[in-house]
């Protein structure tokens with residue numbers, strides 16, 4: 001499993017806090033109940049000596065050690081039983097003083113024997129959704145609720161093929177996957193398939209960043225002209241999805257930002273998915289040869305066709 005390292009470190013801290021909070025809550029329960037029930041305190045004090053008693057028994061030598069240990073164990077078991085009885089008599093469940101972790105496998109530490117616990121993996125995925133940039137779209141536009149019923153004839157053949165390519169791409173995504181170019185008019189499901197793709201890839205444990213071209217350019221402008229923010233994820237995310245290329249303002253800076261992202265990711269071998277309403281001709285006219293040849297030469301183009309699904313759905 002690979003992951004966004006910022007998310008990873010943030011989560012490690014969160015888990016550590018969660019673990020400590022569970023310990024503290026148990027400690028508070030114990031302290032306040034011991035104030036109420038004196039006997040409980042005596043039993044707990046006696047129990048807390050168990051380890052040093054065993055240590056002491058060992059220091060006395062090997063002779064009769066087993067017997068001494070057995071005695072201590074018996075005594076400890078008796079004390080525990082007595083404690084359970086005291087708790088029950090006072091109306092508390094016998095596990096009332098135990099530390100209660102959300103995850104009993106890892107005690108909320110996120111790791112068991114240096115191996116990532118499932119609960120930590122799930123948390124990483126949820127954090128991946130949060131930092132994917134997809135916001136409310138995540139989980140709404142999925143492969144499951146994508147339908148081919150909106151298309152007929154040749155359009156259907158083409159859209160079915162697109163769906164299968166994107167679905168396979170998502171399921172078998174790796175850092176070595178190709179880059180894709182979704183081309184086609186408005187309302188044909190480019191964003192829908194992009195979010196479905198993003199969710200599936202995040203679920204497989206990859207770091208995905210979804211952005212509109214407009215937002216991406218605005219981030220680069222902020223970084224360049226105001227020194228604000230951080231654009232590194234555009235270059236590092238294991239999958240970058242740039243939606244609506246062509247809706248950002250035009251100009252030399254915009255073009256250089258777009259070129260820089262696209263070219264750097266190609267050089268690093270990192271996959272990118274770009275969507276656009278522009279035709280090949282418009283792409284070439286707008287972005288020039290350097291960007292155009294990369295988008296149509298290196299990326300795998302998928303042409304979306306049919307009638308605007310936004311209308312069909314009404």
Ligand SMILES: Nc1ncnc2c1ncn2[C@@H]1O[C@H](COP(=O)(O)OP(=O)(O)OP(=O)(O)O)[C@@H](O)[C@H]1O
Nearest residue numbers: 141145146147185186187188189190191192309310
């Ligand atoms: N094949 C489909 N099955 C189910 N819903 C679809 C399908 N295609 C599109 N939709 C829905 O139609 C709406 C428009 O689709 P979407 O936003 O993906 O289009 P788009 O190609 O990104 O358009 P634009 O170029 O305007 O951004 C969305 O609500 C989407 O969920």
Ligand SMILES: [Mg+2]
Nearest residue numbers: 190191243244
């Ligand atoms: Mg769209």
Ligand SMILES: [Zn+2]
Nearest residue numbers: 103106117119
């Ligand atoms: Zn766990």
